[in-house]
Amino acid sequence: MGMIGGGPGAFIGPVHRIAAELDREIELVAGAFSSDAGRSRAAAEAYRIDPERGYPDVAAMLEAERARPDGIDFVSVVTPNHNHLASAKAALAAGVPVISDKPMTATLDEARELAAVLGRTPVPYALTFTYTGYPLVREMRERIAAGALGTIRKVVVEYPQGWLAGEAEGKQAEWRVDPARAGAGGCIGDIGVHAFNLAEFVTGLAVTEVLPDLAAVVPGRALDDDCTVLLRFQGGARGVLLASQIEVGELNGLRIRVYGETGGMIWRQESPNAFTWHRLDGTTELVRAGDASLGENATALTRIPGGHPEGYLEAFANLYRDFATVLRGGRAPMLPGLTEGLRSMVFIDTCVRASAEGACWTELTL
Structure with a gap:
């Protein structure tokens, strides 16, 4: 794997690296970690890879790695949105x-451009x-x-x-409130999209x-x-x-509740090893990681017995495992x-435009 972004001070780059390597199917061996050649080399050293494979830009990495018999098989893009x-x-x-x-890119027009490239x-x-x-x-x-919940x-x-x-202080906060780097959406593009x-x-x-x-609550903020x-x-x-990033005391409280004709299910990211299933007859089941009732997919993605918590890094790793499967033709x-x-x-x-225009019902059209 070659990484684009993830240089000194980055949060998500090390997360990608740990997740990618968790199952030992993937190894980070190169990267254009920063647009500054010295910082890119320093990042390579920090990741404990050959400093010569810490390249000053993406073009240099792709050219050099293509010439190597052990060159990269894919890249992981972990930059701020404007570089995607x-x-x-x-x-x-x-x-x-x-x-x-x-998100895929910083703007919808860019996403459509990338989709056209992938089409060709x-x-x-x-x-x-x-x-x-x-x-x-x-x-x-x-x-x-x-059909567990009916319609x-x-x-x-x-x-x-x-x-x-x-105030948005520090590298991770500053780019997320900057339209030039984050794109059209602030909170909506950072966590609302999740x-x-x-x-x-x-x-x-x-x-x-x-x-x-959508609102920019903090005075002077340019994005929601x-x-x-x-x-x-x-x-x-x-x-x-x-979705909000101004709810004081909240950490990473993603939660989803789904209700149908015959029941409801609730899952919380901060307690990810179980979900609750309420049935119309008044009974409730706590479905837990490692349970014998789990299907083949969930069982295959669970690495350790129930009661031994797995979480964010393992979920990330499951996506990298899936990607490795695709690269092998599966x-x-x-x-x-x-x-x-x-x-x-x-x-x-759509959310950014419709909110600015007065918050009316608006269709999602590709």
Whole structure:
């Protein structure tokens, strides 16, 4: 694996590295970790790889690695959003598969441009919508698809954080509130898009219309930091998406609740090793990681016995395991890719525009 981004001070780069290498199917061996040659070399040393394979830019990495007998097999894009398009395009032009941090790009126009490139270049491409890698999230999806809740009626997905309730200080905060680097959406593009993707993934239903109310609550902030979006799904289900980065005291409280004719299911990211299943007859089941009742998919993604918690890094690793399967010619139908990437960018763009225009019901159209 070659990494684009993830240099000194980065949060998500080391996460990608740990997750990719967890199952020993992938090894980080090179990277264009920073646009500064010295910092890129320093990052290579920090990752304990050959400093000569810490390149000053993407083009240099792709050219040098192509000439090596042990060159990279794919790249992982972990830069701020504004570099996603250029990084992915460069790799794809060289015939190198890409797995990218979300969102797909900084803007919808860029996403459509990248989709056009992928249409001409049939090279594997995936996105790390991390929460789709949790075993019990996939178990919920499969049980709902099998009819466990009957017809879906209501979906509530929440993603509260509080770390941007004050001044945006530090590398990780500063680029997320900067339109030039984050793109059109702030909170909606950083975590709201995770909530949107999770709602569609778990229910198997596409969102058809949104009624958004996005706000920049912190004075002087150029991008939204608090979002409320009403949802309409195919088939008639209603929903609400709440995403905020100004809820003081909240950490990473992603939660999804799905209610149907015959029951409801609830999963919380901060307690990811179980979900609750309420039935219409008044009974409740706690479905836990490692349970004998779990399906083949969830069981295969669980590495240790029940009662030994697995979480964020393992979910991330499951996406990398899926990607490795695809690179070897296999299938990984739950791995997010182009379709999910485009839909997420349409969601961000539609919410930003509709909220600015007065928050009216607006269709999601690709």
